[in-house]
Structures are given as C-alpha cells and as structure tokens.
Amino acid sequence: MDHNWGYVAVGYVGTLAVLGTYCAVLISKLRKAPTEKHEQR
C-alpha cells in the first residue's frame, strides 16, 4: 500500500471538516433567520 494514503486522508478529512463546519454554521443561521413571511409582518 502506498504510504502517501496517510497524507491523502489528512487532506480529504481536513477539507471535509472545514467545508462541513462552514456549511453547518450557515445552515443553522439560515434556519434561525426570520423568513420572508415574518419579515413582512
């Protein structure tokens, strides 16, 4: 087995962690944000 797989794993998991955290925070904030219906009220 290629010993470079360790580096590949670190790269992919790190990317997933960064992008996943950003998207999770964004989704969470969007869900908490008032909807257009609320804004009209």
Next chain:
Amino acid sequence: MIASWLWRRWFGILTLKALVALAVFGLVVAPPDSEQGDAARLLYVHVPAAWIAYLAFFVTALASALYLWPRTRNDSWDHLAGASAEFGVLCTGLTLFLGSVWGKPIWGTWWQWEARLTTTAVLLFLYLGYLALRRLGGVSSQRRNAIAALIAFIDVPIVHFSVSWWTSLHQQGSVFNDKMDVTINDGRMAFTLWLGAGAFTLLFAWCCLGRMRLLGIESKNSELELEAAIAQRTGVPS
C-alpha cells in the same frame, strides 16, 4: 417562498451529490499518478479550491466595482462582495493546507518561501484584512470596503503568473501549460479535476446565496435597531 425554499433545497442536494461524486472519483476511480502515486489525489481538491478562490475574488472585485459605480449602486452588490470574499478566503486557506499536505511527500517539505506559495499566503492575509475591515462598520464603510476589495484583487494575477515570472518550485499550470496545451492525458484524471471544479463552483454559488441572504437580514436588523434607538432618544416614533 415555497418555490424559493424548494430551489435552495434542490440546489443544496445537487451540490452535495457533486461533492460526494468528487470524493468517490478522487479516492477510488482516478488512477494513482505514475510519478506521484496516490499523493496526486490531493490535487483533485487543491486545484479546484485554488480556481474557485480566484473566481470568488473576481466576483468580489466585480461586485465592488458595481457598488462603486453610481448607476448600479445597490446594497446587494456589497453583500455579494462580502459573501464571495468569505468563501474565497476559505478556499485559499484550503489551497494552502492541501498544497502543504501534498508538498511533504512530493517536495519533502511542508512549506517553502517561494513565489507561488508566498504570494498565495499574502492573498489570504489581504482578504482576511478585507473581511476584518468589513466588520468595522462606520460612515461610508461600504464604499471603503469596495475600494479595499479592488486593491486586494491586484494580488490575484500576481499569484497566477508568479510561476512564470519568477523561478518557482511550484510547477506550471496543472491542466494547461504556457502554450495552453492540455498536460493531463488520462481521461479519468482530467474528468475528476473538472468534476472538482464543477462541485466547488456549485458549493461556491450555494454558500454565496445563503450568506448574501444572511447579510441582507443583518443589514436590515441593524437599520431597524438604529431607527429604534433614534426614536427612543428623540421620543418620535420612526
């Protein structure tokens, strides 16, 4: 409203599927490189992240220019500039991180103070500064931010052409060389790279739309708070 929610959800699912496909192609379908072995799999994320960072900063510069132009001045351009720069910073950070992880087994070092890496690090700090500037607020802050975004964009072509202008450890273009000849011959490798570019573009668009919406709401809330504070002080309801 339901159509908008469905569209956002459909777009989000499409983006997620593209990212999963990228992981499958990058880790399983694409063959290992004859020289770099499996470390080349990191490039299927590193290169698209760098491309989308360029795109994001271009969008920031364009939206800032449109904000500065009196005929097209609109808060939405300022929100787009901010949302795009945020994703660009994320992608630049990922580019440096993945490049460093790739560099250790291939170059034998995590970091080298050479042209491409140094200018990319400068790019990251320039846009971190831009995002910090956006948080300062104040009078004419949107105009000031737009000018700062246009100045920061000067570094993008410097980063891109750094490998041609100076002696660099970093290789020339990953897909096209200086003569614009395609340098990747294996179809699966080329497809995975383009898939990565597509998946990152979708993610960029999805994140930008969401972030723009939040920035719009934040801006509206701060205006309402300001009006309420003025009304409380003067005793005149706004």
